[in-house]
């Protein structure tokens with residue numbers, strides 16, 4: 001389990017993470033979503049004690065990271081796949097990690113096998129493709145057989161087979177009772193991988209809910225109907241007090257009524273239907289709907305430009321929070337810092 005309480009990180013004037021409080025539970029895959037610059041990586045780095053919070057706490061299975069003896073046996077993470085010593089072989093890279101964390105040598109071979117890198121065990125990692133580096137990063141995360149796993153954009157650089165593999169791996173790890181926390185911009189992939197979602201925007205918590213409820217709450221679901229007797233059908237639906245509109249392509253859209261009821265109603269009045277299909281928005285649509293006000297950068301005429309950099313609380317409308325109160329405050333877009341080194345005060 002990972003517990004965040006009031007977690008906050010400032011980089012100068014930039015509020016990267018803003019009073020985040022949530023719990024990531026074991027036994028399920030929890031997705032971590034947010035627009036670019038929302039604070040996901042910063043949050044994950046603080047979970048791993050790679051960055052010091054300005055305030056607030058993170059607990060891993062009840063303990064602060066610094067209280068964990070041999071941390072890799074408690075929490076494994078894939079953050080920056082390319083952040084490995086390029087001169088070392090894959091096996092040596094993992095062996096160094098194993099030795100510094102009291103992990104048995106045999107685990108190196110086991111995890112290399114798990115991620116499908118056995119054939120390149122002795123190859124220097126600087127020659128690795130992004131996909132191979134991702135797999136090596138995942139091997140490192142699994143090395144200590146930890147109960148808690150973090151994956152930051154794990155499918156980056158993976159081919160479709162690799163994407164399917166990591167999805168199955170994460171689901172299996174969760175099914176074993178582990179805590180699996182994963183960020184990704186690939187919504188279609190997240191939709192089929194995660195059961196629960198944490199969504200942040202401008203460092204603030206926007207949603208902490210099941211995937212199903214998230215899509216339901218942030219999108220419109222309706223039933224599409226098509227009939228050769230569209231006028232009659234529309235009159236019937238209106239007479240029943242239902243919200244139905246003709247949408248121009250010969251279809252009707254009906255809100256708030258189950259498809260079964262609509263089918264039975266049409267049958268009861270001997271109206272022929274050519275289509276009766278429940279429509280549910282995708283995770284991507286629901287995500288865009290929720291975070292529309294909190295994206296840091298918008299594309300415009302093909303040129304990516306900062307949406308607003310004025311810095312006043314009104315320059316960028318605050319996102320509508322679902323579970324946490326919106327706070328005034330304006331993170332400034334700043335460049336990515338190279339501040340990835342472990343900081344211990």
Ligand SMILES: Nc1ncnc2c1ncn2[C@@H]1O[C@H](COP(=O)(O)OP(=O)(O)OP(=O)(O)O)[C@@H](O)[C@H]1O
Nearest residue numbers: 011016035036037038039040041042334335337339
């Ligand atoms: N080391 C740093 N120094 C200064 N500012 C930083 C640093 N790291 C992150 N930031 C800023 O903090 C904010 C949050 O960044 P972060 O990388 O955590 O977001 P993210 O959600 O992971 O973004 P992305 O989806 O683009 O990876 C951004 O405004 C970013 O520019």
